[in-house]
Structure formats: structure tokens, C-alpha cells
Amino acid sequence: MQATTGARAAIARVAALLTIMYVGATLPTPLYPLYRQAFGFGTFTLTLVYAIYVLGNLAALLLCGRLSDQLGRRRTALPAALVGLLGTLVFAAAVGTGWLFMARVLSGFATGLAAGATTAWITDLSAGDALAATFASAANLAGLTLGPLLAGVLAQYAPWPLRLPYLVYAALLLVGMATVWRARETVTVHGSGAVAWRPRLGVPRGLRLRFLAPAFAAFATFALLGFYAALVPGLLAGSLHQRGPLTAGLVVAGLFLVATLTTLLARGLGGLAAMRGGLALMLPALALLVAAEAWQAMALLALATLVSGIAAALGYRGSLQAINALAPERQRGEVVSSYLVACYLGNSLPVIGIGCLEAGTGPFVAHLAFAIVIAVLALVAVAGAR
Numbered sequence: 001m002q003a004t005t006g007a008r009a010a011i012a013r014v015a016a017l018l019t020i021m022y023v024g025a026t027l028p029t030p031l032y033p034l035y036r037q038a039f040g041f042g043t044f045t046l047t048l049v050y051a052i053y054v055l056g057n058l059a060a061l062l063l064c065g066r067l068s069d070q071l072g073r074r075r076t077a078l079p080a081a082l083v084g085l086l087g088t089l090v091f092a093a094a095v096g097t098g099w100l101f102m103a104r105v106l107s108g109f110a111t112g113l114a115a116g117a118t119t120a121w122i123t124d125l126s127a128g129d130a131l132a133a134t135f136a137s138a139a140n141l142a143g144l145t146l147g148p149l150l151a152g153v154l155a156q157y158a159p160w161p162l163r164l165p166y167l168v169y170a171a172l173l174l175v176g177m178a179t180v181w182r183a184r185e186t187v188t189v190h191g192s193g194a195v196a197w198r199p200r201l202g203v204p205r206g207l208r209l210r211f212l213a214p215a216f217a218a219f220a221t222f223a224l225l226g227f228y229a230a231l232v233p234g235l236l237a238g239s240l241h242q243r244g245p246l247t248a249g250l251v252v253a254g255l256f257l258v259a260t261l262t263t264l265l266a267r268g269l270g271g272l273a274a275m276r277g278g279l280a281l282m283l284p285a286l287a288l289l290v291a292a293e294a295w296q297a298m299a300l301l302a303l304a305t306l307v308s309g310i311a312a313a314l315g316y317r318g319s320l321q322a323i324n325a326l327a328p329e330r331q332r333g334e335v336v337s338s339y340l341v342a343c344y345l346g347n348s349l350p351v352i353g354i355g356c357l358e359a360g361t362g363p364f365v366a367h368l369a370f371a372i373v374i375a376v377l378a379l380v381a382v383a384g385a386r
Contacts, residue, residue, distance in 0.1 A: 023141025047355025054348035056108025065337030084110030124186035145256035148367035152249020178256035183248025214319035219346035221315035271321030278315025
């Protein structure tokens with residue numbers, strides 16, 4: 001069933017807020033080398049600053065994953081945006097490493113809460129349309145594209161490189177909140193609207209086996225994205241001798257731009273076929289990343305970015321479409337939040353592992369080990385999809 005004209009307008013409003021929320025996820029990416037210089041921390045601390053984001057994500061998804069099913073999508077998404085605004089202001093005021101940890105946790109909580117609510121909201125408004133996964137994943141990836149691009153340009157050419165990007169982003173958040181205020185609510189609250197806060201992952205027992213393959217695919221996909229967002233700026237400054245924040249911003253933004261365009265262009269591809277294609281392309285993408293570092297070749301990194309963007313788009317959209325298809329309507333927010341747990345764990349745990357391994361072996365060995373582990377996970381997901 002196709003969404004009506006009014007529903008499409010509402011989808012656009014909700015997708016706009018989802019896009020803006022994900023801008024905040026990658027906004028600090030090209031600024032990490034500047035933070036290292038300003039606050040004097042090393043690679044391992046950098047990986048922790050990046051990965052602590054997942055604590056906020058998990059707190060939101062475990063404690064509040066059912067919130068939008070109970071209170072409504074709008075009454076969940078707007079407070080999430082307010083928490084994101086608070087995290088943005090902490091980033092803007094940061095005077096030490098501890099501030100970055102606090103800001104990342106707040107940002108992670110806000111994004112996790114908003115992503116679960118808005119993704120379910122878009123699916124509701126789409127009235128069962130299979131393109132709901134395309135709308136949600138494209139909005140997500142567009143935000144991840146704009147974050148490093150915005151921060152890279154402002155840090156390179158404008159004053160206050162560690163302040164101004166966040167002030168501009170705070171204004172964007174206010175615009176997104178005003179935009180989504182008019183979107184139609186899709187959840188009817190029954191009774192007193194009491195909230196159950198007991199932490200849990202909401203995958204009905206009969207669906208858990210079918211849930212595993214898209215969850216593994218999402219983990220592998222977001223591990224690849226996490227590598228780019230956390231470690232490629234350092235790789236550029238070290239092995240590839242490209243130290244400007246704009247260069248880092250352009251490379252990471254290029255990855256997400258390719259992913260966004262692929263999501264839109266391949267929208268007719270079935271969910272299972274898209275997921276399998278993304279997992280298959282992950283293997284050459286990882287090989288190209290390792291080769292770019294080994295041979296210190298920007299051309300190989302550019303090719304790796306292209307292939308990784310296509311792989312990420314297909315893997316994410318395909319796995320999300322599979323989740324949307326199996327989620328019961330009254331538990332949609334809960335099941336989507338459980339899926340997002342796999343995404344965020346993939347986005348952070350491998351990055352922490354790389355940081356620990358790099359301290360003892362050096363960056364190349366750590367990155368090679370990362371490539372092997374993610375390749376194995378991709379193969380497991382392919383087997384599960386069969």
C-alpha cells in the first residue's frame with residue numbers, strides 16, 4: 001500500500017529530523033586530530049572517546065527502546081533532540097578530554113532514542129510500503145555525510161574550529177524540532193500511558209532466528225563505517241600525510257555520500273538481495289583499505305571509499321528492510337531498537353579492539369586484524385541469510 005500525499009509530507013519532516021540527528025554522530029570526526037593536539041591524548045584515548053558513544057546508544061535503546069510504542073513517536077523524538085542539543089553545547093564548551101566523553105555519551109543517547117522512534121515513525125507513515133527502509137536509511141546516511149563535511153569546512157576556513165561547528169549544528173537541531181512538530185502522530189496511547197522502564201531487547205521469541213542474519217549484517221556494516229569515522233582521519237594524517245581537517249571531512253563525507261546515492265539508486269532491489277550484495281562487496285572494500293595503508297596510496301583509499309560506500313548502503317538498507325518486514329506493528333519501535341543495538345555495537349566494539357591492539361602492535365597490524373574479523377562476520381551473515 002502506498003503512502004498518501006499527506007503521509008509523504010510527514011515522512012519528509014520526520015526524515016529531516018533523523019538526518020539532523022545523525023549529523024551530530026559524525027560532526028566531531030574531522031576534529032579528532034585537533035582535539036588530540038589541543039588536549040594532548042593518544043590513539044587509545046581517541047578510540048575510547050569515539051566508542052563511548054555506544055554507551056549512550058545502548059542506554060537509550062535498552063531503557064527506552066519501547067518508549068515510542070508506549071508514549072508516541074513525537075513525544076519520544078522531541079526529548080531526544082533536546083538531549084542532543086545539550087550534548088552539542090557540551091562539545092562547544094569543551095576545555096578537556098573529560099568534556100568529550102560527556103558530550104559523546106549525551107550524543108549517543110540522543111541519537112539512539114531518536115533513531116528508534118523516527119525509524120518506526122517513518123515505517124508507520126509509509127503504510128507498509130517497502131520503501132520505508134530506503135527513506136530511513138537514506139536519511140541516516142545523508143546526516144552522516146553532512147556531519148564531517150560541515151565540520152571540515154568550518155574547521156578549515158572559519159574561526160573557532162572546535163566551537164563554531166557545534167553552534168551551527170545547534171541551530172540545525174532547533175530547525176529539525178520545529179519541522180517535526182507538525183508531523184502526524186501514528187501511535188494511539190491507551191489508558192494512563194504508563195511507561196515500563198525494565199531494560200530488555202524486544203525481539204519476539206518466534207522471530208529471533210530470522211532476526212540474526214540482518215543483525216550480523218548490520219554489525220559488520222557499521223563496523224566498517226565506524227572504522228572510517230574514528231580512524232581514517234588518523235590514517236590520513238599518519239600513513240598518508242594528509243593533515244587538514246577538510247581532507248578528513250571530505251574522505252568520510254565521500255563514503256557516506258556514495259552510500260546515500262546508492263541507497264536511492266538501488267531502491268528497487270529487494271531487501272535480501274541488497275543485504276547479500278553489501279556483504280559480498282565488503283570483502284574487496286576491506287582489502288582495498290588494507291592495501292591503501294600498506295602502500296600509502298590515496299588513489300587506493302579513494303577506491304576503497306567508493307566500494308565501502310556501496311557496500312554499506314546495500315548492507316544497511318537491506319538488513320533494515322528485513323527487520324521492518326518481520327517486526328509486528330505494535331512492537332515496531334522495540335524491534336527496530338533491538339536492531340539498532342547491533343548497529344551501534346558494530347560501530348564501536350571493533351574500534352575499541354583496534355585501539356587496544358594498536359597500542360601493542362602498531363596501526364597496520366591492528367587494521368589488518370580488523371579487516372580479517374569483519375570479513376569473517378560478513379561471511380557468517382551471508383551464510384545466515386541463506
